[in-house]
Amino acid sequence: GNSVTQMEGPVTLSEEAFLTINCTYTATGYPSLFWYVQYPGEGLQLLLKATKADDKGSNKGFEATYRKETTSFHLEKGSVQVSDSAVYFCALRLTQGGSEKLVFGKGTKLTVNP
Amino acid sequence: KAGVTQTPRYLIKTRGQQVTLSCSPISGHRSVSWYQQTPGQGLQFLFEYFSETQRNKGNFPGRFSGRQFSNSRSEMNVSTLELGDSALYLCASSLGFGANVLTFGAGSRLTVL
Numbered sequence: 001g002n003s004v005t006q007m008e009g010p011v012t013l014s015e016e017a018f019l020t021i022n023c024t025y026t027a028t029g030y031p032s033l034f035w036y037v038q039y040p041g042e043g044l045q046l047l048l049k050a051t052k053a054d055d056k057g058s059n060k061g062f063e064a065t066y067r068k069e070t071t072s073f074h075l076e077k078g079s080v081q082v083s084d085s086a087v088y089f090c091a092l093r094l095t096q097g098g099s100e101k102l103v104f105g106k107g108t109k110l111t112v113n114p
Numbered sequence: 115k116a117g118v119t120q121t122p123r124y125l126i127k128t129r130g131q132q133v134t135l136s137c138s139p140i141s142g143h144r145s146v147s148w149y150q151q152t153p154g155q156g157l158q159f160l161f162e163y164f165s166e167t168q169r170n171k172g173n174f175p176g177r178f179s180g181r182q183f184s185n186s187r188s189e190m191n192v193s194t195l196e197l198g199d200s201a202l203y204l205c206a207s208s209l210g211f212g213a214n215v216l217t218f219g220a221g222s223r224l225t226v227l
Contacts, residue, residue, distance in 0.1 A: 036218075043118070043204055043218030044157075089157065101147075101170050102216065106156035
């Protein structure tokens with residue numbers, strides 16, 4: 001079936017460190033890929049997305065490139081801030097038989113210390 | 115414009131009771147999806163409604179049900195509550211059917227004792 005695997009957290013970094021959160025997927029077709037972020041006490045917010053191979057999604061200094069050959073969509077940021085502390089979810093959306101839904105990874109908790 | 119509003123934000127129930135959660139989508143959004151979030155299972159899709167019709171359903175027992183009204187507001191109901199139903203229930207809305215970009219509410223945190 002369709003699934004998303006994220007690196008297990010928690011991840012703890014110092015401010016201005018480089019961030020990578022790995023995400024790989026299994027899908028029977030050609031999914032769209034997303035990163036969502038959940039700040040404490042809030043719902044999920046879309047961070048970035050990519051809809052086809054080699055697309056790069058970017059937002060707020062975060063980037064992720066859709067790699068079809070490695071079925072990956074790793075999230076990166078060059079210099080994290082304390083305000084980036086949150087839980088990050090990788091997700092895919094696939095259309096099958098007229099039905100679509102999002103499949104989420106289990107989330108990776110990031111803590112950035114000053 | 116106002117975001118997705120979920121009520122209540124927190125509630126405590128006992129086993130065997132039932133619960134109804136409400137979700138008001140962003141104005142103009144016609145699709146509403148529900149997810150259950152737990153530490154062990156992560157985010158699991160419950161169902162999606164569009165134009166008052168259930169269009170997608172996840173792998174949850176029949177105790178979990180939902181509906182959507184003509185104004186796109188949605189409710190989900192869980193009957194005969196079990197301890198394992200304790201979770202954060204998230205509602206998300208989008209413009210159309212098919213899990214386009216979703217906007218999530220802050221969730222309803224249900225504790226079953």
